[in-house]
Amino acid sequence: MSRVTVVSVFYNRAALVEESVRSLQCQTLDDYEILLVDDGSSDDTLNRLRLFEDHRTRVVSGPNQGLVGALNGAIAQARGQYIAIHGSGDVSFPQRLALQAEVLDKRTDVGVVGCRSEIVTMQSSRPPHIDKQAYDGAAHKLILDWNPFHHGEVMFRKALFDQVGGYRPFFVCGQDRDLWCRMSQHCHFLVLGDVLYRKFTKVPGSVAADPHRLMLQRYLSDFALYCHRERLAGRPDPLSCHGEQGALFRPPSRRLAREMCVIGSRCAADGDLETARMFYRRGLQENGYLPARILYFLAAAMPGVLLGAGDAWRKLARVLQKARWSFGSRGV
Incomplete structure (x- = not known):
């Protein structure tokens, strides 16, 4: 059993595979596995993902079923105690997994860990900026007014994910907000003050x-x-x-x-x-x-x-x- 399983779902993002996957394979954490999911891409995404298969990186593929179905299917195969989501095309900085796993190891009251992110808007002249803020505590009421996480930079306990029933298929978009709401009734949330993730927004084909x-x-x-x-x-x-x-x-x-x-x-x-x-x-x-x-x-x-x-x-x-x-x- 691995300590952490990273799950990243790709759909028609062949050009964004290399930097994104390399950032996962260059983590300082020792005990983790990577599940790269090709959700029925029609471009060269699957072939490019397969170039990165190694002792800790597995590539799974199948017919297109959408993000929620692909995530649920991949997490069901995960061997890790903790699940780290990684947005396709995004970049996890080297210490991300180690620092988030350390929180979950030490804090039994915390079920979900995020971090601050560097936001880059593609096809725009807007400069990058740092988003989110550090937080530590109960979130069942906070979540009604503020979403403390971007989906891609989060790590959570797999047992908690299973306890609340995973992602609900009805939420073809906004699936993360629904999941956080249900998880918040069972644990505390923590957002690290460190900038450990680079998120790209307005990527062609994205929501x-x-x-x-x-x-x-x-x-x-x-x-x-x-x-x-x-x-x-x-x-x-x-x-x-x-x-x-x-x-x-x-x-x-x-x-x-x-x-x-x-x-x-x-x-x-x-x-x-x-x-x-x-x-x-x-x-x-x-x-x-x-x-x-x-x-x-x-x-x-x-x-x-x-x-x-x-x-x-x-x-x-x-x-x-x-x-x-x-x-x-x-x-x-």
Whole structure:
């Protein structure tokens, strides 16, 4: 039995295989295995993954079943006591596995460990920045307002994963938020202050790069939070109780409306008014959110004003990101 199993699922990311996998094979931890999963890629991903097979690296492949099915299948094969998720194409810095496993070895109250991450936005002039913040403690209420983890940089106990039932297939996006919600009722969470991971966002084919999938992710994440609130209140989990129809019981969410407005404004700042209007309209439909009403009106009737404001906001955001990056780098 290995101490840690790293699971990384790839789908049509042949160009991103080498750096990502090499970062896993160059960890300072001694006792770990790597499971590289090709989820039915149609490009050269599988062949490139096979180039890295060795005594600790296994490649498994099969028909495309989506991220959740591939993750559940791989974790079922894992020999490790702890499971480390690694986003395909991302980079784990050399001490990531060792430091996270050390926490789980020493702290029986902690079930999930993350770290701070360096965020790189592809196909963009935005500078890299450091995201997340250190945290140590109970998270069953915190998770309602803040997600302490990116999915790719997390390590958790396999026994805890099995105890809560793994990833639920209904959450084709937002599967991690649902998992963290259920795990938070059984353990504490810890986010290391060290920057141990480099995450690439808006990779072609990813959720963040597809407005429709991004919207679906936000809806499913909000439903996961609704299920969590119901469990905390001592009521049945809507998904467990009613199946997929449980999503029909989700109440209007001001939080979701606000997120739709934020994403829409990012789209407007990039000059994509059509997509911005789509997100503003969803925010308006969610609960009549006043800012969504105003932004939707501007996008439809006065696009020049919205584009001008968006351009100013984009420049300000770049300045703030650069400042955060400089500050974070001094702390590394």
